[in-house]
Amino acid sequence: xxxxxxxxxxxxxxxxxxxxxxxxxxxxxxxxxxxxxxxxxxxxxxxxxxxxxxxxxxxxxxxxxxxxxxxxxxxxxxxxxxxxxxxxxxxxxxxxxxxxxxxxxxxxxxxxxxxxxxxxxxxxxxxxxxxxxxxxxxxxxxxxxxxxxxxxxxxxxxxxxxxxxxxxxxxxxxxxxxxxxxxxxxxxxxxxxxxxxxxxxxxxxxxxxxxxxxxxxxxxxxxxxxxxxxxxxxxxxxxxxxxxxxxxxxxxxxxxxxxxxxxxxxxxxxxxxxxxxxxxxxxxxxxxxxxxxxxxxxxxxxxxxxxxxxxxxxxxxxxxxxxxxxxxxxxxxxxxxxxxxxxxxxxxxxxxxxxxxxxxxxxxxxxxxxxxxxxxxxxxxxxxxxxxxxxxxx
Amino acid sequence: xxxxxxxxxxxxxxxxxxxxxxxxxxxxxxxxxxxxxxxxxxxxxxxxxxxxxxxxxxxxxxxxxxxxxxxxxxxxxxxxxxxxxxxxxxxxxxxxxxxxxxxxxxxxxxxxxxxxxxxxxxxxxxxxxxxxxxxxxxxxxxxxxxxxxxxxxxxxxxxxxxxxxxxxxxxxxxxxxxxxxxxxxxxxxxxxxxxxxxxxxxxxxxxxxxxxxxxxxxxxxxxxxxxxxxxxxxxxxxxxxxxxxxxxxxxxxxxxxxxxxxxxxxxxxxxxxxxxxxxxxxxxxxxxxxxxxxxxxxxxxxxxxxxxxxxxxxxxxxxxxxxxxxxxxxxxxxxxxxxxxxxxxxxxxxxxxxxxxxxxxxxxxxxxxxxxxxxxxxxxxxxxxxxxxxxxxxxxxxxxxxxxxxxxxxxxx
Numbered sequence: 001x002x003x004x005x006x007x008x009x010x011x012x013x014x015x016x017x018x019x020x021x022x023x024x025x026x027x028x029x030x031x032x033x034x035x036x037x038x039x040x041x042x043x044x045x046x047x048x049x050x051x052x053x054x055x056x057x058x059x060x061x062x063x064x065x066x067x068x069x070x071x072x073x074x075x076x077x078x079x080x081x082x083x084x085x086x087x088x089x090x091x092x093x094x095x096x097x098x099x100x101x102x103x104x105x106x107x108x109x110x111x112x113x114x115x116x117x118x119x120x121x122x123x124x125x126x127x128x129x130x131x132x133x134x135x136x137x138x139x140x141x142x143x144x145x146x147x148x149x150x151x152x153x154x155x156x157x158x159x160x161x162x163x164x165x166x167x168x169x170x171x172x173x174x175x176x177x178x179x180x181x182x183x184x185x186x187x188x189x190x191x192x193x194x195x196x197x198x199x200x201x202x203x204x205x206x207x208x209x210x211x212x213x214x215x216x217x218x219x220x221x222x223x224x225x226x227x228x229x230x231x232x233x234x235x236x237x238x239x240x241x242x243x244x245x246x247x248x249x250x251x252x253x254x255x256x257x258x259x260x261x262x263x264x265x266x267x268x269x270x271x272x273x274x275x276x277x278x279x280x281x282x283x284x285x286x287x288x289x290x291x292x293x294x295x296x297x298x299x300x301x302x303x304x305x306x307x308x309x310x311x312x313x314x315x316x317x318x319x320x321x322x323x324x325x326x327x328x329x330x331x332x333x334x335x336x337x338x339x340x341x342x343x344x345x346x347x348x349x350x351x352x353x354x355x356x357x358x359x360x361x362x363x364x365x366x367x368x369x370x371x372x373x374x375x376x377x378x379x380x381x382x383x384x385x386x387x388x389x390x391x392x393x394x
Numbered sequence: 395x396x397x398x399x400x401x402x403x404x405x406x407x408x409x410x411x412x413x414x415x416x417x418x419x420x421x422x423x424x425x426x427x428x429x430x431x432x433x434x435x436x437x438x439x440x441x442x443x444x445x446x447x448x449x450x451x452x453x454x455x456x457x458x459x460x461x462x463x464x465x466x467x468x469x470x471x472x473x474x475x476x477x478x479x480x481x482x483x484x485x486x487x488x489x490x491x492x493x494x495x496x497x498x499x500x501x502x503x504x505x506x507x508x509x510x511x512x513x514x515x516x517x518x519x520x521x522x523x524x525x526x527x528x529x530x531x532x533x534x535x536x537x538x539x540x541x542x543x544x545x546x547x548x549x550x551x552x553x554x555x556x557x558x559x560x561x562x563x564x565x566x567x568x569x570x571x572x573x574x575x576x577x578x579x580x581x582x583x584x585x586x587x588x589x590x591x592x593x594x595x596x597x598x599x600x601x602x603x604x605x606x607x608x609x610x611x612x613x614x615x616x617x618x619x620x621x622x623x624x625x626x627x628x629x630x631x632x633x634x635x636x637x638x639x640x641x642x643x644x645x646x647x648x649x650x651x652x653x654x655x656x657x658x659x660x661x662x663x664x665x666x667x668x669x670x671x672x673x674x675x676x677x678x679x680x681x682x683x684x685x686x687x688x689x690x691x692x693x694x695x696x697x698x699x700x701x702x703x704x705x706x707x708x709x710x711x712x713x714x715x716x717x718x719x720x721x722x723x724x725x726x727x728x729x730x731x732x733x734x735x736x737x738x739x740x741x742x743x744x745x746x747x748x749x750x751x752x753x754x755x756x757x758x759x760x761x762x763x764x765x766x767x768x769x770x771x772x773x774x775x776x777x778x779x780x781x782x783x784x785x786x787x788x789x790x791x792x793x794x795x796x797x798x799x800x801x802x803x804x805x806x807x
Binding site: 054055165166167195196197198199200201203204222223224225226228229248249252262263264266267268269270271283284287288 | 469470581582583611612613614615616617620638639640641642644645668678679680682683684685686687688690693694695696699
């Protein structure tokens with residue numbers, strides 16, 4: 001038993017682009033979509049790792065690879081010290097899938113409308129031949145339902161999904177995962193479809209279950225504030241790469257990657273904005289490029305307010321910035337923290353123009369100020385709580 | 395700024411100069427520009443359901459001034475979407491407006507026939523639907539979908555309509571040439587922009603956004619909200635934003651209306667309501683919202699679930715879930731009390747109240763410390779044992795005024 005429950009090494013998932021039937025038959029492709037493009041990730045036993053990214057960042061694909069619903073193109077997946085990258089077939093996958101379960105986003109579509117709750121939760125037991133007999137299975141089903149907060153289980157077990165509220169349905173989905181007694185749960189946007197008040201209950205349930213059963217979660221979400229609330233560590237993905245990873249407190253309070261910085265600045269907050277907070281927002285222009293055309297160098301550079309020459313040609317690795325915190329940005333090299341630029345020089349919503357193909361040249365006053373810096377700049381202390389004051393043009 | 399394309403043709407037909415609003419738009423003949431833009435009074439919309447009646451909207455009143463943005467917040471099923479659909483009367487067939495009035499510049503829309511209402515829908519009040527990303531017709535080019543209503547409603551020629559469609563697309567930040575794209579060729583954010591362009595097509599006075607950013611990424615959401623703000627500023631639009639996402643309202647609206655179970659719980663200026671939520675439901679809703687600016691794991695839970703609106707509880711509808719419930723709450727419907735621009739329906743604020751809660755179980759943010767003290771501090775029952783709270787001493791250290799933890803609830807920590 002190792003401390004690391006799951007380790008991904010240089011994981012890549014590339015989907016070939018095939019136009020139509022002929023391509024499929026001939027196995028011919030017109031380039032690839034680099035959904036996941038070389039990530040290293042470690043999940044420690046008992047932790048909640050929040051995997052955050054926009055649509056198209058590859059976060060869901062990463063989750064699907066971990067539960068073996070999608071095959072990786074290359075790289076390895078180590079689970080509990082064993083290489084599970086190439087598990088195949090019933091005999092190989094079943095023992096693994098008992099230990100690793102997936103919770104999908106949409107409780108309305110996950111449940112079969114014609115199946116009772118009881119049948120839904122029991123099905124994996126039957127498929128996997130778990131439980132000694134019918135009575136034992138039934139006990140496990142009721143146990144899982146009650147663990148998921150459906151108490152008493154007999155009140156709910158024989159209902160159909162349409163008789164339940166959204167929150168209750170998601171509890172049923174969680175029960176369906178729990179009934180297998182998993183160690184790792186990959187939760188893909190588990191609360192995104194739910195109301196705010198119900199979300200909290202489910203997040204609490206997930207944390208309670210972790211405490212009771214020692215579960216480990218990979219919590220996939222597009223909502224940084226949800227990850228902030230539930231995760232011990234946060235990994236931020238952009239276009240198939242991890243841009244930043246570290247303890248939640250550090251990633252949110254002292255982001256070392258401009259992308260994370262922008263995400264934090266636009267993250268919804270119920271505090272009414274003042275002129276100050278509004279000015280601090282960095283709304284990036286344009287949208288995430290599609291993963292079939294990944295930009296050269298740092299893949300974030302076309303939208304990055306800090307981008308300089310090196311970013312356009314050379315991809316930054318994850319630099320250690322202290323306290324288990326890493327960021328993939330040339331500005332973070334040597335553990336330096338990000339400068340804080342005056343807001344109007346950040347990627348403001350300059351033009352309403354939002355061409356999908358917009359190759360937005362970032363505001364350059366900032367970039368110029370920084371461009372000569374990389375090699376010469378003193379390696380500032382890793383304490384990111386004191387980012388240098390803006391000195392553009394200095 | 396776009397002028398109303400049909401203004402010329404309409405004015406020529408009228409003997410008396412037609413009334414105009416603050417933006418110079420021509421209004422329907424009966425309109426009184428001195429009246430508020432929209433005044434909804436005691437609106438009741440019921441659904442008939444297998445013998446039972448669902449009181450989805452049950453006595454909702456609010457005003458909307460010209461150029462104002464009003465946010466309507468609440469959980470699923472609180473009647474916020476039904477309220478919006480009632481305004482443009484796009485209700486399902488088993489729904490009916492059972493009472494109240496919806497006055498647009500003084501004209502009551504409720505008694506209007508379906509045919510007469512067509513004059514108002516899209517041209518005076520338009521709506522961007524929930525899940526608008528999927529509301530576009532997949533087999534038509536974007537431009538054609540925008541030109542069709544222009545030709546239909548405003549009797550523009552095809553050439554005029556195309557020109558205007560191009561302007562509309564540019565207005566919402568889509569390059570004109572993308573008008574020839576099919577919806578599947580556009581990203582979610584672009585499709586949402588296209589939907590906004592369609593809602594603006596007939597230059598309405600009011601645009602209702604029903605969860606306009608719910609399915610979008612945060613960055614795209616920020617872009618769309620920025621767009622709505624810009625349109626409001628540039629075109630002088632009035633907005634009604636319907637969302638369960640309080641942060642969207644905090645970002646974009648002037649006033650917020652919090653609905654619960656078909657009624658108004660609280661209404662007031664965004665700054666005031668978010669800083670000093672008076673109604674216990676508003677307080678709960680705010681403290682249940684994950685806030686990246688606040689401490690971690692201080693999320694609150696609202697115990698229980700909203701009532702069955704076929705048989706709403708007598709008295710206050712929030713009473714069964716309210717941490718400050720008093721005997722009177724389950725018997726008497728709380729009257730709406732106004733003070734300083736805020737309107738609250740809660741027995742903690744009897745009529746004539748100045749906004750200070752009455753009753754012994756006063757919310758903690760205003761109550762003297764002695765009242766707040768008895769509440770359990772630190773990890774509550776049910777909190778995960780092996781879970782280190784980040785700040786042990788200050789479990790309620792949130793930046794917005796949070797209510798004291800009720801005995802039934804508890805924070806995530």
